[in-house]
Amino acid sequence: MTLGLSISNVTKTWNPDGSSPTPAVRNLTLDVNLGEFVVLLGPSGCGKSSLLYMVAGLEEATSGSITFDGLEITQPSPERSLIFQEAALFPWLSVRDNVGFGLQIKGITQTKRRQKVDDLLKLVGLAGAGDKRPHELSGGMRQRAALARALAMDPKVLLMDEPFAALDIQTRARMQDHLLRIWRETGASVLLVTHSIDEALALADRIIVFTSRPGQIKAEIKIDQPRPRDLHSPEMVDLARRCDALLAEEVNKAFAEQELL
Amino acid sequence: MTDQSLRANNPSTIATGLNLKEHAQTVRRKLVPLAWTCASLGLFVAIWEFSWWQGWANPLLLPPPHIFLSNLPEQFRFFDPTGGRAGALSEGGSIWSVLGVIGWSALRVTLGLSLGFVMSLIVGVAIRYFNIFGKLVLPLVTMMAPISPVAWIPVAVFMFGIGNPPAVFLVFIAIFFVMVLATLSQIDAVPPHFIQLARIMGASKRQIYMQVILPAILPGLFVTLRMNLFAAWMVVLIAEAVGVGSGLGQVTMMARNTFNSSLVFFTMTLIGITGFAFDQALGLIQRKILWWIGPSSIGRI
Numbered sequence: 001m002t003l004g005l006s007i008s009n010v011t012k013t014w015n016p017d018g019s020s021p022t023p024a025v026r027n028l029t030l031d032v033n034l035g036e037f038v039v040l041l042g043p044s045g046c047g048k049s050s051l052l053y054m055v056a057g058l059e060e061a062t063s064g065s066i067t068f069d070g071l072e073i074t075q076p077s078p079e080r081s082l083i084f085q086e087a088a089l090f091p092w093l094s095v096r097d098n099v100g101f102g103l104q105i106k107g108i109t110q111t112k113r114r115q116k117v118d119d120l121l122k123l124v125g126l127a128g129a130g131d132k133r134p135h136e137l138s139g140g141m142r143q144r145a146a147l148a149r150a151l152a153m154d155p156k157v158l159l160m161d162e163p164f165a166a167l168d169i170q171t172r173a174r175m176q177d178h179l180l181r182i183w184r185e186t187g188a189s190v191l192l193v194t195h196s197i198d199e200a201l202a203l204a205d206r207i208i209v210f211t212s213r214p215g216q217i218k219a220e221i222k223i224d225q226p227r228p229r230d231l232h233s234p235e236m237v238d239l240a241r242r243c244d245a246l247l248a249e250e251v252n253k254a255f256a257e258q259e260l261l
Numbered sequence: 262m263t264d265q266s267l268r269a270n271n272p273s274t275i276a277t278g279l280n281l282k283e284h285a286q287t288v289r290r291k292l293v294p295l296a297w298t299c300a301s302l303g304l305f306v307a308i309w310e311f312s313w314w315q316g317w318a319n320p321l322l323l324p325p326p327h328i329f330l331s332n333l334p335e336q337f338r339f340f341d342p343t344g345g346r347a348g349a350l351s352e353g354g355s356i357w358s359v360l361g362v363i364g365w366s367a368l369r370v371t372l373g374l375s376l377g378f379v380m381s382l383i384v385g386v387a388i389r390y391f392n393i394f395g396k397l398v399l400p401l402v403t404m405m406a407p408i409s410p411v412a413w414i415p416v417a418v419f420m421f422g423i424g425n426p427p428a429v430f431l432v433f434i435a436i437f438f439v440m441v442l443a444t445l446s447q448i449d450a451v452p453p454h455f456i457q458l459a460r461i462m463g464a465s466k467r468q469i470y471m472q473v474i475l476p477a478i479l480p481g482l483f484v485t486l487r488m489n490l491f492a493a494w495m496v497v498l499i500a501e502a503v504g505v506g507s508g509l510g511q512v513t514m515m516a517r518n519t520f521n522s523s524l525v526f527f528t529m530t531l532i533g534i535t536g537f538a539f540d541q542a543l544g545l546i547q548r549k550i551l552w553w554i555g556p557s558s559i560g561r562i
Contacts, residue, residue, distance in 0.1 A: 106463065
């Protein structure tokens, strides 16, 4: 039995029986070890989000199998928590109740939730914001609340779908620091989708570069540099160039295809 | 004088001025819309009065406000909460009888609206929750929705006779089918991320409906309810005119039958004011209880 996440030979086709089946992911094989930080890097619409949804158990693979700790993934579970680009906090709940939502679903009483939720709010730097409503928070704070909500369920894998794409650059950098600290403290694996090379370089143990649709693995780049990383160091600049060249090929391919249509 | 010029002319007010300025802004925020409401109404009345003054509007058929509002006690005589018939002027005559008549109409509207809102919510959610129920019921609802409440009047009388029940039933019918369809479209518009998130958190179907879908659709439904409020008022007046024998609708009908145009316009004024008050009340409830969606634009000036 393999611990961690194991994706083997997975293909996902949208609308497989319809008139225009769209392949999203083809024959993809990928293992994510316990505690590993893997970043999926690729052009938009390359199927990396589809892969994330399949790992979350929200979508079914057309063929192939995805297992977690040796067990086939058939449905969503709090141990594989997904974080969206927009925080998707419930506007009718306070920040504290949003963070405690999963615990409340599990049937944990208000008083028992309270301690854990307040600890988590402190962890993500929202200690004073528990009684606020989501619309009173900034984008970065909302995303941190969403992170706390996921962490409340003690996930073994954090699946993140371009979680910082909607934030400004300064907030982004702070959020990445937050995420790295939390990742280290919780020991969860992270599978993060992005199209930002800098984000991938700052965060990843391993970058998986995707081809354009249908998504396949184009290249795998291991980064051993200790964090926090100086993206201007010669090694990192070198890596950035490499990623850039790989991505540019795929973007050009995608554009050429679109022009044919 | 604007705030800015005030500050520029008198720098000493800046320190204490902040609170004052805030206060002044609050007052202005409330007064400006009120002023526009008065202007809107005033313009309408002015045109009417002018037409009368010019002799274009026959005071017997289109009496201007200063005529139909001049002799209130005279008008009050026609209002009897128990539904006194034309000519039976024994009971009416005080402001209380007028309020009583308004109260009866308002009560019928409130009952019909509340019943309609709750029932349509239950049926709408059930259509999505129970697959087979939905397939059986939805076509029927869609076919019933375009039938005018007026066409239901005979049915209401067959089923409930004369009195309050048919009026409440008609208000209910006027909003029920539309609100069921609105509930469905609201459910379908719940952000998919909300439901995916609840599934990841381990929520059951029942929990998803109760804790995610219901709170997500309520504000939008309330807006729809507010839009249908006016339809409900129209229906209750028709019902009262035809089958109940009391209320504002009955007074209007009596005024028509006795060719009392002043009374017609006086009653119309009351209906307008009451409807406006209802809309404001619903708006208040919306802002206080269902605050998580921005206030709707209906009826906001």
